[in-house]
Amino acid sequence: MTALGDLIEIDDRTVLVLGQGLDVEHGRPDVANALVHRAGDTLVLVDTGVTTAFRSALRKAADRVGPWSRALVLTTHGHLDHVGNNDLADELGVPAEHRVPALDLDQMRDPVSYWVRAFDRIAGLTPLPEPSALADRVVSLFQPLRPFGATTRTYEELPLERIRIGSHRFTGWTFAEGAVRVLRSQGHCAGHVVVHLRDCGVLHLSDEGNGPCGAMADADQLKIQTVLGAAAVLFEEGEAALLTDGHTFTVRRGAEAVPYLDGLLEQATALQAAALGLTADSARVRPGAFTTRYAQAVAGLGVGGANPSAMFTAMMAVNQLRELGLRPESAGSDAPWSRPASLRNPGPEPR
Template sequence: MTEPTPLGSLVEIDDRTVLVLGQELDIAHEQPDVGNALVHRAGEHLVLVDTGVTEAFRAALRTAVDRVGPWSRLLLITTHGHTDHVGNNDLVDELAAELGVPAEHWVSARDVEQMRDPVTYWERAFDRLTGVAPLPAPPALSAKKVVSLFQPLHPFGTTTRTYEERPLERLSLGSVRMTGWSFADGAVRVLRSQGHCAGHVIVHLRDAGLVHLGDEVNGPCGAMRDADQLKLTTVFGAVATAAAEGAVSAVTEGHDGTVRRGDEVVAHLDEILDQAVALQEAALEITDGHDTVDPAGFATDLGRRVAELGGGGPNPNPVFGGMMSVNMLDEIGLRPAHAGHEGRPWSRPGRTDPAPVAGMPHGIALLPAAAAMVGWKLRGRDK
C-alpha cells in the first residue's frame, strides 16, 4: 500500500507554478480533508487557487509563494466554498499587508451562503441520508462535528467579492465555448462549471497551459446536495476535448496530487465519463423490476458497483457513498414515496394528468380575488 503524501508537499509544475498537496478526511482521528491549492505567478500577479485549511497547510502555501518568483499584485481565486478549500483565505490579506501590495479575492455568489454558514449546509446534506446511510449522530450534531475539524476557518477577507459582480464573458478552450471571467490581463480565466456544487468554477492558467479542475472530478457521480450530474459530465467532456486539441496541456485536481499531461488528460477524463455511464446503468439494473426501492439497500448495492468501477472519489466512506446514492436515485427519476419520512421507499412518480384549472374566478370566489388584486395594485406590484 502506498504511503500517503505528507500534508503540504509541493509539486513543481514549472518554474512559476506549484501544486500544494492536501490530505484525506479521517473523522475517526479528527483529521480534516484538505484540498490541494495552486500557487502561480502570472507576470506581476501572484495567483493562489484555493487555500486549503489548517495552519500546517498555510505554512506550506507560504513556502510555495517563495518558490515562484517576484510579484507585486495578489489574486486569490476560490474554486468553490467547501470548508476544505477556503480555510486560509485570509492569507491574502496577510501577504498583501506584509508587502504593501494590492490584493483581490473572488468567489462565486452561489457559494457565499455555505461559506457563511457551513454547519447548515452540511446539516441539509446529512438530513437527506437519514435511513439511507449510517450517521454517527443526528444531522445537526454530525454537521457540527464535521465542521469543527476545519479550524481555523477564515473564508472571507477584506477584499472578497463575487465573480458575478463582474460582466460575464464568453471564453474558449480551443473549440470549446464556455462562459466565465478573466483576470490578470487574461492570464487567469475562471470558467463556470457548477457540477460539484452550485458555485464551482474551474481555472485556466494560460501561461502554464493548465486547467485546475478542483473537485469536479471527485468521482463519476456528484455527492453534494447541490451537485449537478449533467454539469459534471459536461465539464469532463469539454476539458477532454480541449486537451485532445492541444489547447490544454496539463490538468490538476482538488484532491489528487497527479499532474496529468497531454493524452493522459484525455484518457483520465474519458475514464470518468465511462464510469458515469456505467454507474447509471448499474443503478437501473439495481432498481429494475421494482415498483419501490429501499434507499438503504440501494446505497449498499450501488456502493459495491462504485467500488468495482474504482470511482469512489477521494474520500470514500459510507456517508459520502450514501450521498452519492441519493443523488443517483434522483438522477434516474425516483423520488421519496413520502417526503419527510425517514428511510421510506423511493418510487417513480405516477403519470397522472393535472386536474382542470378553472381560470378566472366567478361568483362568490370573485371577492377574495378582487381583494388580492386591490392589494397587488396598492403595493405597486403591477408596475
C-alpha cells in the same frame, strides 16, 4: 508517499501544493490541493485549503514562484477544505483581490447548515450520528476557518465574459490580461468554477473530477459530465497540457489526461446502468436497501473519488436515485422512492 504541504513544481512560476484526505474518525480534515502561479507580476492562488500548516506551505510556494507585486486569490467553490485560509490575501503585503462564487456564499457563511442538509438526506441509510451533531463534528475539524478577507468579492460582481479556448466556448471571467481564465462549471456544487492558466497550460478542475457521481445536495450530474468532456477536448486540441484537481495528489501531463477524463465518464455511465438495474424490477424502491446494493456496485466497478467512505457513497446513492427520476413518497428516513404514478401506470392509449 505524499504529505500535507508537499510541493510539486510544474514550472518556475507554477506550483501545486498538496493537501490530504479526510479522516473524521481520527479528527483529521481533508485539505484540498492549491495551485500557486505567477502571471507577470501577479501572484495567483487558486484555493487556500485549511489548517495553519497548509497556510505555511502556501507562503513557501508563493516565495518560490516570485517575485510579485500584487495578488489574486481565486476560490473555486465554498467547501470547507478549500476556503480555510482565504484571509491570507490580507497578509501578503501587496494590493490583493479575492473572488468567490456568489452561489456558494451561504454555505461559506453557515457551513453547519449546509452539512446538516447533506446529512438529513441520508439519515437512516447508513450508520451515522444524528445529522446536526455530525455536521457540528465535521465543521469543527476545519479550524481555523477564515473564508473571507478584507478584499473578498464575488465573481458575479464582474461583467460575465464569453471565453473561447480552442473550439470551445465558455462563460466566466478573465484576470491578469487574460492569462488566468475562470470558467463556470457548477457541477460539484452550485457555484463551482474551474481555472485555466493560459501560459503554462494548466487546467485545474478543482473538485469537478471527484469521481463520476456528485455527492452533495447541490451537485449537478449533467454539469459534472459536461465539464469532464469539455476538459478532454481542451487536451485533445492542445489548449491544455497539464491537469490538476483538488484531491488527486499528482499532475497529469499530456496524454495521461484524456484517458483519465474518459475513464470518469465511463464510470458515470456504468454507475447509472448499475443503478437502473437495481431499480428495474420494482415500482417502489427503499433507499436503504438501494444504498447497500449501490455501494456493492461502486466497489465492484472500482469507482474511487475523493475521500471514499460509506457516508459519501450514501450521498451519491441518493443523487443517483434522483438522476433516474425517482422521488421520495414521504419525509420518512427510509420512505419508499418511486417514479410518478402516471409513468408507472400510463393507462389506455389515447384515441
